[in-house]
Amino acid sequence: MIVRQLRNATVLVSVGPHRLLVDPMLSPVAAMPGFRMVGARRRNPLVPLPQEAEAALASATAVVITHEHPDHVDAAGRAWIMERGLPVWTNGVDAPSLAKKGLDVHVLSDGSLGLEVEIVRSRHGKGLLGWVLGPVTGYYLAHPDEPSLYLIGDSVLTESVIEAVERLQPDVIVAPAGAANMGIGGNILFSVEELVVLAKKARGKVIFNHLEALDHCPTTRQELRARMASEGLADRVLVPEDGEVLSFERPPAASPSRARPRPHAAERPGFQKWLSSKIAGA
Ligand SMILES: [Zn+2]
DSSP: OEEEEETEEEEEEEEEEEEEEEEEOOTTTOOBBOOSSSSSSOOOOSSSSOTHHHHHHHHHOOEEOOOOTTTTHHHHHHHHHHHTTTTEEEEETTTHHHHHHTEEEOOOOOOOGEEEEEEEESSSSSHHHHHHTTTEEEEEEEEETTTOOOOSSOOOOOOHHHHHHHHOSSEEEEEOOOOOSSSSSSSSOOOOHHHHHHHHSSSEEEEESSSSSSSTTOOOOOHHHHHHHHOOOOEEEEEOOOEEEEEEHHHOTTTTOOOOOOOOOOOOOHHHHHHHHHHHOO
């Protein structure tokens, strides 16, 4: 399996026969407003897509969207998907509104794309703020011949995330590490302290992204690498630059067999999804 970091949460995952473009935010620099509600605002994204993005995008065979916020699928991303006619795989909560915007939407479930799949509940912040930012999910994806992958999506550290990490023991985890804060309320993504806990609970490699691309994500790659090194985690935690390619091998057959994914109860998009769409401008 190959994971190419493009920018923020946008990555291209090569797994089995697929080239999955995850969470395409494809806007040029400053095409979107800042996400901080108070304090200094800068327009997003802060940085351009890397040079390598063009070839990576051209190779995509499908799109995976963790949630419908503009830093995970923006207008440029939607236009690009439609132009290419690529199928979009997502959760049952975001599927109806993405379909209304004209995308060819499919709901992920175990067996989709020939992968073992589990939808894991995430939480985009604590307390009321986490609720207002909407129902969010992450995806566990495992191809029989490849390392297993858990894309946590936007989340703080929750019991459901920890439970999934301990039960599924993903070979590779991708976690959003920018410690986003909108200027009101607490962090809406993992704090650095929570990332340390997450990395210590993980058995495999942990990729930190969602960094240095948005105005509300203050954590830097440099400080994160230094902190992980001081925790003795430098060999398992990867903090890629945009454009960087990470390769992973399937662990030896002697390693414990994989836990089977659990089914995820179907959810209907309700008031929470409606409200979060208004607030996030999705
Ligand atoms: Zn995000």
